[in-house]
Amino acid sequence: MIERICGICSHAHTTCYTQAVEEALKVDLPPRAKYIRTVVAELERIHNHYFWLGILAHEIGFDTLFMYTWRDREIVMNLLELISGNRVQYAMNIIGGVRRDIMPSLSSEIMKGVKILAERMTYYKKVCLDEKTILARCVNVGVLKAKDAISLCAVGPTLRASNVRRDVRADDPYAAYDEIPFHVVTYDGCDVASRIATRCDEVLESVKIIRYALEHLPTGSIEVIVSRVVPSAETIARVEAPRGENIHYLRSNGTDKPARYKVRAPTLANLPALCRMLIGGYVADIPVVIAGIDPCFCCMDRLAFADTNTDKTWSWEGERLRKYGVKWYKKK
Amino acid sequence: MVQEEIVRIFQILFFPGFLFLVLAAFFYEWVDRKFVARLQNRLGPLHTGPMGLLQPFADFLKLLSKEDIVPGAADRLFFSAVPIFMLSLPLTALFCIPIISSVALVSFEGDLIFVIFVTTLFVISVFIGAWSSTNRFSTVGGMRACLQMLGYAVPMTVAMIGPAIVAKTLSISRIVQWQTTGLWFVLTQPLGFAIVAICFLAELQKIPFDIPKAETELVAGWLTEFGGKKLALLKLAEDLNFVLAGSIMASLYLGGASGFWFAPPFVWFIIKLTVCTLILSNLRALFARFRIDQLMRGVWKYLTPLALLQIILVELIPW
Numbered sequence: 001m002i003e004r005i006c007g008i009c010s011h012a013h014t015t016c017y018t019q020a021v022e023e024a025l026k027v028d029l030p031p032r033a034k035y036i037r038t039v040v041a042e043l044e045r046i047h048n049h050y051f052w053l054g055i056l057a058h059e060i061g062f063d064t065l066f067m068y069t070w071r072d073r074e075i076v077m078n079l080l081e082l083i084s085g086n087r088v089q090y091a092m093n094i095i096g097g098v099r100r101d102i103m104p105s106l107s108s109e110i111m112k113g114v115k116i117l118a119e120r121m122t123y124y125k126k127v128c129l130d131e132k133t134i135l136a137r138c139v140n141v142g143v144l145k146a147k148d149a150i151s152l153c154a155v156g157p158t159l160r161a162s163n164v165r166r167d168v169r170a171d172d173p174y175a176a177y178d179e180i181p182f183h184v185v186t187y188d189g190c191d192v193a194s195r196i197a198t199r200c201d202e203v204l205e206s207v208k209i210i211r212y213a214l215e216h217l218p219t220g221s222i223e224v225i226v227s228r229v230v231p232s233a234e235t236i237a238r239v240e241a242p243r244g245e246n247i248h249y250l251r252s253n254g255t256d257k258p259a260r261y262k263v264r265a266p267t268l269a270n271l272p273a274l275c276r277m278l279i280g281g282y283v284a285d286i287p288v289v290i291a292g293i294d295p296c297f298c299c300m301d302r303l304a305f306a307d308t309n310t311d312k313t314w315s316w317e318g319e320r321l322r323k324y325g326v327k328w329y330k331k332k
Numbered sequence: 333m334v335q336e337e338i339v340r341i342f343q344i345l346f347f348p349g350f351l352f353l354v355l356a357a358f359f360y361e362w363v364d365r366k367f368v369a370r371l372q373n374r375l376g377p378l379h380t381g382p383m384g385l386l387q388p389f390a391d392f393l394k395l396l397s398k399e400d401i402v403p404g405a406a407d408r409l410f411f412s413a414v415p416i417f418m419l420s421l422p423l424t425a426l427f428c429i430p431i432i433s434s435v436a437l438v439s440f441e442g443d444l445i446f447v448i449f450v451t452t453l454f455v456i457s458v459f460i461g462a463w464s465s466t467n468r469f470s471t472v473g474g475m476r477a478c479l480q481m482l483g484y485a486v487p488m489t490v491a492m493i494g495p496a497i498v499a500k501t502l503s504i505s506r507i508v509q510w511q512t513t514g515l516w517f518v519l520t521q522p523l524g525f526a527i528v529a530i531c532f533l534a535e536l537q538k539i540p541f542d543i544p545k546a547e548t549e550l551v552a553g554w555l556t557e558f559g560g561k562k563l564a565l566l567k568l569a570e571d572l573n574f575v576l577a578g579s580i581m582a583s584l585y586l587g588g589a590s591g592f593w594f595a596p597p598f599v600w601f602i603i604k605l606t607v608c609t610l611i612l613s614n615l616r617a618l619f620a621r622f623r624i625d626q627l628m629r630g631v632w633k634y635l636t637p638l639a640l641l642q643i644i645l646v647e648l649i650p651w
Contacts, residue, residue: 059548060548060621061540061546061547061548061621062539063617064617068373131619133620133622134620136620136623136626282623282625283472284549286549
């Protein structure tokens with residue numbers, strides 16, 4: 001269920017969920033499981049950033065770059081398939097560990113794959129920052145100053161491209177990020193071009209993290225047995241998804257079903273900042289700026305009603321909506 | 333006498349008239365698609381016919397068989413007339429281009445001006461089509477098409493006059509004939525050739541100047557409301573326009589249909605036309621889309637002065 005929130009960040013959401021549940025159950029993860037979660041999370045970040053670069057190139061009409069990045073995206077998807085058996089919905093996390101182990105042979109495959117990915121991304125970064133037509137469409141477009149970025153609660157690469165050094169991986173380490181040295185990428189351009197540069201550098205940083213994690217992979221089991229009795233508890237988990245910070249809130253009341261579960265996905269957090277970026281821009285820049293925050297429309301699914309004739313807006317709870325649906329179909 | 337008339341009718345209807353031009357339009361759409369696909373590391377059309385050669389024709393037939401929809405708010409007369417009008421324009425202009433010999437089917441003093449005029453009319457009909465479909469995306473697309481024309485029309489016309497000045501004629505056929513004795517104009521006026529190539533990208537609304545139908549901004553721009561038969565005709569008109577652009581470049585700058593060495597003029601014309609279309613396709617795969625204000629600034633700041641410079645150079649240098 002949690003995995004289906006988002007296609008691209010499926011691992012980030014499940015990591016966040018399992019962390020919330022593990023905290024409620026007071027489980028300590030074995031170190032090997034933590035490292036494997038980190039490796040998959042970083043591969044997912046590489047996947048997402050390649051995907052995003054292609055989308056952005058398509059938005060500014062540079063279809064050649066779009067085709068090239070999506071071709072190279074296949075490499076990382078194949079690696080994820082080798083690890084988890086799936087290309088998109090990895091289903092790697094279980095409460096108390098991970099589902100599959102990374103064997104040494106697989107580890108060398110991953111090393112080979114990320115080497116190519118790093119080379120290609122270095123090249124794409126050079127293309128994006130040298131090509132005049134791309135720069136013409138991206139520099140000083142969708143400007144978000146650092147002050148606004150903080151006050152409007154932007155997250156993820158959007159925030160870091162406005163020169164704010166905030167990253168859950170560094171600020172509130174989860175999984176194995178407290179043991180792996182890495183660098184939080186920031187750029188001070190505050191525009192779409194620096195968002196490109198931030199994400200390109202993040203891919204290179206992810207490659208370093210994966211290499212370190214695979215070289216220092218601890219031995220031991222990949223999961224622990226957890227008790228099926230859930231105490232009543234209230235926990236919050238944070239994860240740095242490729243698009244920004246994920247927050248999952250869990251309240252349990254002692255039964256095996258959560259009493260309340262709330263997900264705050266990164267796109268929703270970036271929306272106020274997006275509204276600020278669009279002010280004073282050209283119509284032709286709207287797609288680029290919207291693509292610049294890496295929007296995920298399933299991440300920000302909220303249901304609201306609007307009557308265009310009376311300008312009235314309202315929202316319904318699930319039960320009310322269900323009743324309305326039943327009535328509508330009966331009438332039909 | 334009668335035989336001459338029959339030959340003439342054959343030429344107009346089949347070769348190098350309507351049938352040949354339509355087939356050439358399909359063929360060069362395939363060349364464009366396949367070439368760009370290979371540049372982008374894709375396969376391109378593959379399954380219909382040998383190497384997907386029949387794909388553009390299959391697309392055309394598919395569109396013809398679809399339901400014909402006219403939006404309720406649209407101006408029916410203009411909305412229906414625009415595709416037909418637009419299809420007739422490049423066909424008319426192509427009759428002025430020499431294809432099988434160095435004399436075109438229709439050739440008169442001043443047909444260069446006529447062809448330039450027809451390419452401008454194309455944009456006017458884009459605007460009428462956009463306006464009559466009353467869709468907001470179409471309207472913005474039509475406005476952008478007109479604005480864009482205000483930018484590229486001036487340098488394109490100025491640059492195309494360059495060969496005419498040297499050959500001392502405004503007829504495309506005579507310019508082609510002049511080049512059989514003299515040097516090709518691409519050698520003496522490379523700047524003019526480059527300007528015309530860039531302006532044709534804008535005229536054909538191809539990347540980086542596909543601003544009027546920017547897919548990610550305006551759905552399909554001025555084409556948004558057209559569907560079925562109308563879209564099929566419009567696509568064919570665009571393909572013909574692509575052929576027209578390539579053949580103008582080939583005729584004015586590469587010597588056009590002139591016999592050389594072993595092959596007849598027609599073969600040389602096809603080779604040159606293919607080279608020109610490949611140039612246009614290649615440029616298309618290299619850039620991101622410009623914004624309309626960036627295009628206008630670039631065109632007025634750089635292309636127009638360069639086109640004027642080319643004319644001055646033509647006046648200064650005798651060949």
